[in-house]
Ligand code: 4AD
């Protein structure tokens with residue numbers, strides 16, 4: 001078998017030659033003597049038309065095929081200068097590998113994304129989801145390529161953990177205990193020493209704390225793996241299971257962090273524009289009309305930079321437009337983030353130096369004693385796509401912040417050790433992979449950029 005991609009990419013060497021492809025029927029129409037099958041084999045965004053005829057032994061079987069059937073086609077590739085597609089296959093044989101029942105849920109008409117979510121196992125056979133999931137795959141590859149080319153070491157951080165990195169209490173608990181018969185201590189609290197891991201454990205919300213330990217050995221590392229959040233946010237940009245990329249760099253500060261984040265996003269945009277032109281054109285035509293122009297502008301200009309305090313001053317002037325009013329000290333909501341990047345700066349923007357109260361315990365305290373060296377990257381259409389910071393590298397300052405927040409030193413001993421044995425200035429960030437794919441494709445809902453979404457009240461398949 002060859003692939004439709006191969007036929008498109010090296011068409012000259014296959015023209016007027018015998019070829020064999022295997023794929024799924026997208027549409028079929030026939031007459032008494034001949035007919036046309038449009039086949040997609042998933043290797044290339046464009047499908048291929050196959051012409052079959054009544055000299056074939058199984059002409060009757062072919063004529064009765066339904067959309068969705070799997071076929072193997074052998075025939076001659078011929079140019080079709082008059083048609084929309086550059087060539088077709090004049091078939092000698094069409095073998096039916098697997099017929100498709102007449103109730104196949106995907107028909108030639110356009111289906112809504114809502115409907116397609118209910119058939120997540122079949123939606124990758126549609127144009128939109130072929131495009132989304134090829135771009136998702138290429139994006140993952142581009143991110144690895146970006147970091148590997150720069151010498152970053154890929155670290156696999158654990159998914160089961162005993163610490164809450166973000167301190168937001170949004171953890172899925174992991175336990176082997178019988179929930180109907182939970183062992184208790186004398187004071188009535190749960191006795192985790194009887195549990196599989198001998199302590200309370202959960203699914204990780206971030207690989208950062210483990211990532212930092214490897215940065216203090218390899219200088220530059222990154223993680224790329226699944227993370228889990230049990231936050232009850234039923235929005236278009238929150239999932240309970242999502243993938244995150246978390247670089248961590250020793251001897252780096254907040255500026256270095258922004259430099260790498262901006263270079264990475266631009267690299268990834270260029271990579272998908274170059275390697276998935278058919279898919280990107282499709283998104284630009286059918287999903288988000290301004291997409292290509294916007295992405296081209298992003299790669300050719302600098303990201304904006306603003307401090308949280310400046311951002312709040314800008315936003316306060318427009319408080320009449322917001323559902324949640326902004327004042328210094330409040331966390332920025334999606335509506336504020338989007339206003340900044342879409343209306344004020346009209347490009348990606350880094351917001352830095354947030355109040356320490358609304359950020360995680362590990363961020364480096366600034367000299368003002370009120371703000372921390374945090375950075376969020378906001379992009380049009382989404383809002384926050386990256387969250388990061390320079391880390392507190394001073395043992396005593398970190399200890400006192402943890403005391404303030406009631407974090408127990410014994411739960412973070414490994415983390416404190418890093419500040420004891422050769423502590424360095426260091427910084428890192430987390431890129432939400434699904435939000436990145438949304439940004440690159442213009443898709444408006446996180447449920448449509450992850451193959452099998454896990455969101456509030458939804459764990460199908
Ligand atoms: O801002 P967050 O919570 O930062 C961290 O987890 C840090 N430990 C990262 C670091 O410094 N190494 O999450 C990082 C990014 C967000 O900017 C967002 O893009 C994405 O992860 N994210 C989510 N994506 C989908 N669904 C959710 N529920 C998400 N929560 C965060």
Ligand code: MG
Nearest residue numbers: 376384386387
């Ligand atoms: Mg964040």
